[in-house]
Amino acid sequence: MAITLSATDYDELWQAANPPQGGSDRENSTEMRKIVPPRLGQGYVQQIQLRGIDLCLFDYQLHEDVCLIAAAADVSDSYEVGFNLSGNRSGKRTGENFLEWGTRPVEPPRRQLDYANDPVLKVDLHIDPDHEIGQLLAHGIANLSPPSQPVDAGSAPWVNDINVITPAMRLVLEQLWRCPFQGQTRRIFLEAKCLELVALKLEQLSTEPPQAKDLRPLSADDRDRIYAAQKILIDQLDNPPTLLELARRVNLNDYKLKVGFKQVFGTTVFGYLHQHRMETARHLLHSRRFNVKEVAQSVGYANQSRFAAAFRKQFGVNPKAYSRS
Structure with missing residues (x-):
C-alpha cells in the first residue's frame, strides 16, 4: 500500500530528518548529504556543487511505494539532466535518462509515484542556464532538428525528452560513482564526467534512430x-x-x-x-x-x-x- 503525502508534508519529513548544521566549513558549503526520512526508507541523497552544475547522487530504497501529490507545475530555472540507473522514480524508470527545462504546459496537480520494488540509484545534473555550460547546452538544443525542438508552452519553451541510457553513458556514470580521487582533484574529475554526460545526451537528442519513424x-x-x-x-x-x-x-x-x-x-x-x-x-x-x-x-x-x-x-x-x- 502506498504512502500518500502532499508536497508540504514530504518536504517537512526531509527537513526533520536533516536539521540544519552549524559551522561555515567551505567543504560543507559545496557538498551535502541528506539521509532519507526513516518513515520512508533508508539511504541518502548527496548534493555536490560544481562550476555551473549541481550534481545529485541518489542511493536509497523505500519501505513502501510513495504517492506524492505534487503542486501544479511551474518554471524550472535550471536544466535538469537525469539518469535512472535503477529504480522507478517521478515517472522515470530503470534504464531511462531525461532532459527537462522551461515552463511546463498548464496542468492540474499531479500524482507522482515513487516505487519501493527497486533500490533507487540515480544521477541528476542541475545546470545553471546563465553559466557557460548552460549556454552551450541551450545552443545545442536550439540546433536540434524536429521533432526534438523545445515545445512552445506559451511564455517560454518547454524541453522534455525521455530516452534510454546508452552503454557510453553507463560507462561514464559508473566512473562518476567510483571516483578514485579526493579534494580538488575529485571536483575536477566529477566536473569532467558531468560534461561528458551532457555531451552524450546532446548527441542522443540529435540522432533519432531511423527505424523509429x-x-x-x-x-x-x-x-x-x-x-x-x-x-x-x-x-x-x-x-x-x-x-x-x-x-x-x-x-x-x-x-x-x-x-x-x-x-x-x-x-x-x-x-x-x-x-x-x-x-x-x-x-x-x-x-x-x-x-x-x-x-x-x-x-x-x-x-x-x-x-x-x-x-x-x-x-x-x-x-x-x-x-x-
Missing part, C-alpha cells in the same frame, strides 16, 4: 502490457520466463512484445534482463552484504565464472575487486 505508436493498453512484462522480468530475475511464456502472460504475441519492448526501453527483452541483472548485482556488491557467489545466484547465474565474465564485460572490473573497493 517507421514504427506505429503503441496504444496505451499495449504500453501497459510492456511495462507488465518488465515487472515480471524484475520479479523473476533469478528464474525468468521464456519469451513465449512472457508474451502469453501479458497477453501479447511474441512479435508485438519484442517490437514494443524495443520501442519503450530501447533494447531487446533479454538485453534489458541482462542489463537489470548486472545493475542489481552491482548494487548488491556495493552493499557488501553478500559474497560474489550469493550475488551471482540471486541474479540467476548458477555458474560463478560466467557471472564474473559478464560483470567484467559490463563494468570493466571483476565482481570480487568491485566489492572490495
